[in-house]
Amino acid sequence: MTKSRAQQKEITRRQIIDAAFRLLSLDRSYSSLSLREVTREAGIAPNSFYRHFEDMEELGLTLVDEGGVALRQLMRKARQRIEDSSSVIRISVETFMEFIHNSPQVFHLLLRERSGTSLAFRKAVSRELQYFIVELADYIQHRQNYPTEDARIQAEAMVILVFNAGAEALDCKPAELKQLTEKAIIQLRYIARGADALSQVKRKVH
Amino acid sequence: MTKSRAQQKEITRRQIIDAAFRLLSLDRSYSSLSLREVTREAGIAPNSFYRHFEDMEELGLTLVDEGGVALRQLMRKARQRIEDSSSVIRISVETFMEFIHNSPQVFHLLLRERSGTSLAFRKAVSRELQYFIVELADYIQHRQNYPTEDARIQAEAMVILVFNAGAEALDCKPAELKQLTEKAIIQLRYIARGADALSQVKRKVH
DNA sequence: ATTTAATGTATACAACTGTACGCTGTAAAG
DNA sequence: CTTTACAGCGTACAGTTGTATACATTAAAT
Incomplete structure (x- = not known):
């Protein structure tokens, strides 16, 4: 059985969220993260970000x-x-x-x-x-x-x-x-x- | 009388410091300031910054x-x-x-x-x-x-x-x-x- | 079966960044 | 007076950024 569309989207969304959390540390604040950095960590293309978050x-x-x-x-x-x-x-x-x-x-x-x-x-x-x-x-x-x-x-x-x-x-x-x-x-x-x-x-x- | 070298340097240094303070606000933190932005506000060339601060x-x-x-x-x-x-x-x-x-x-x-x-x-x-x-x-x-x-x-x-x-x-x-x-x-x-x-x-x- | 809609990608671009290099003018040192 | 040292500038460059556009794939709707 292949994944439903909504399921797959949720997975990617989670990847983004988890990636962002992973990047936070003592010397890395959220405001210092770039969109591209997050997508890189999440393993997706920069533009794909916009399919899940506006900003x-x-x-x-x-x-x-x-x-x-x-x-x-x-x-x-x-x-x-x-x-x-x-x-x-x-x-x-x-x-x-x-x-x-x-x-x-x-x-x-x-x-x-x-x-x-x-x-x-x-x-x-x-x-x-x-x-x-x-x-x-x-x-x-x-x-x-x-x-x-x-x-x-x-x-x-x-x-x-x-x-x-x-x-x-x-x-x-x-x-x-x-x-x-x-x-x-x-x-x-x-x-x-x-x-x-x-x-x-x-x-x-x- | 023209300004001594040290005096002029101190003046420029102050301009940088004051400019940086001026740029801080509710929606502008120090870490979000760029070097160029500070020099722009101070009215000096970007590279001149290095004559006063390393970083x-x-x-x-x-x-x-x-x-x-x-x-x-x-x-x-x-x-x-x-x-x-x-x-x-x-x-x-x-x-x-x-x-x-x-x-x-x-x-x-x-x-x-x-x-x-x-x-x-x-x-x-x-x-x-x-x-x-x-x-x-x-x-x-x-x-x-x-x-x-x-x-x-x-x-x-x-x-x-x-x-x-x-x-x-x-x-x-x-x-x-x-x-x-x-x-x-x-x-x-x-x-x-x-x-x-x-x-x-x-x-x-x- | 055909059409629609949406997730994800690749390419591209203009804006901005830090900073390396070389030049100029001039105060200070000789 | 000559030489030196240094503050400040202009140009240049490579790297990164957000995002616009066009396209591919494919699940879902018709």
């Missing part, structure tokens, strides 16, 4: 999307692990650091395009981050019943700090990785504790 | 350096302002946000090259950040006499969060800027308060 931008947004999905899947597993453990913070941070270790390309993409030159990219990455922030804020609010706004501000700080620890992890030796994780955990505990203390003050005043 | 990388490192100097100068002014005020955190964050507003190009550069493709750039930006972190850690340690390590972790979290607020500020409407500043201030207070609480626990245990 390098469109491909990039697809990558961000896929990266986001992968990240969310992993963090869902983290939540399962949390149920067996005492420390939410520790499990979450460690899971995230594992993700970065296992698929650094995805994190490279998100990290760099978060402050990149394309507004569409920035928005896309921001959306992925918001996903985590909202979820974490819900968790916090549900657990400690803070005001919504406070929970969100707290969640945001936490996500940013974990993200930052990930960024540092990319450049550091594997030996220092553990230390980096511990640092992030301490930082999140500062925030959790501080938010706790300050929200109690608030309630007394009211 | 675009060398120019870029110079820009990071200059940006760092400008930033440090401003924060020194902030410290003067602090003496007249009660809130260290508020003054520092507001001063930083003003800096970003006044010279966004410098911040763009630091923000993007912090996670860019050049190791030298990343190290250079990291050095600038360390400068703030160490200084802030000293301040914290002196004021609350924390353990050195704890103060550093706390300072790092603070600097990261302020830097992040700056990143968000670049993309937001001027009206939301105030709100962003307040958010960062709250986040830093969480950290300050949390670190306080946790270090007291530590002392009791010892």
Whole structure:
């Protein structure tokens, strides 16, 4: 049986996406990739690219999307692990650091395009981050019943700090990785504790 | 009197540096600039570039350096302002946000090259950040006499969060800027308060 | 069975890049 | 005054880029 047209197209599309991910590394950002480079890596003719994406931008947004999905899947597993453990913070941070270790390309993409030159990219990455922030804020609010706004501000700080620890992890030796994780955990505990203390003050005043 | 040779060279060098800064914007990162583009903006011949810098990388490192100097100068002014005020955190964050507003190009550069493709750039930006972190850690340690390590972790979290607020500020409407500043201030207070609480626990245990 | 439509290719081109080479003018050194 | 050294320019070249156009193949629609 020969492949259907749609199937074959999907295969080629995947080749392009995978090729692009493969090309990302410590010293290669998405914006530094050329269309031809991607098609070369994918093993197709330059013009064939246009049969699947209008732009390098469109491909990039697809990558961000896929990266986001992968990240969310992993963090869902983290939540399962949390149920067996005492420390939410520790499990979450460690899971995230594992993700970065296992698929650094995805994190490279998100990290760099978060402050990149394309507004569409920035928005896309921001959306992925918001996903985590909202979820974490819900968790916090549900657990400690803070005001919504406070929970969100707290969640945001936490996500940013974990993200930052990930960024540092990319450049550091594997030996220092553990230390980096511990640092992030301490930082999140500062925030959790501080938010706790300050929200109690608030309630007394009211 | 005609200009001395060294003087004229310095002038041209400045033209290159200024041109590069001028070209940086929301949708133009340093790594996306070409050598020819910079020389065009500077009003010199492409080859003249080499009389002053070996590389675009060398120019870029110079820009990071200059940006760092400008930033440090401003924060020194902030410290003067602090003496007249009660809130260290508020003054520092507001001063930083003003800096970003006044010279966004410098911040763009630091923000993007912090996670860019050049190791030298990343190290250079990291050095600038360390400068703030160490200084802030000293301040914290002196004021609350924390353990050195704890103060550093706390300072790092603070600097990261302020830097992040700056990143968000670049993309937001001027009206939301105030709100962003307040958010960062709250986040830093969480950290300050949390670190306080946790270090007291530590002392009791010892 | 014939036509249609779409995936993929090869060729081509103009734009842009970094930089090598050689020249000019002139400040500085002798 | 003569010589040297060097900032700056013009030309040139090979390499890369995005993409327009035309064409081949073949699954799907008629």
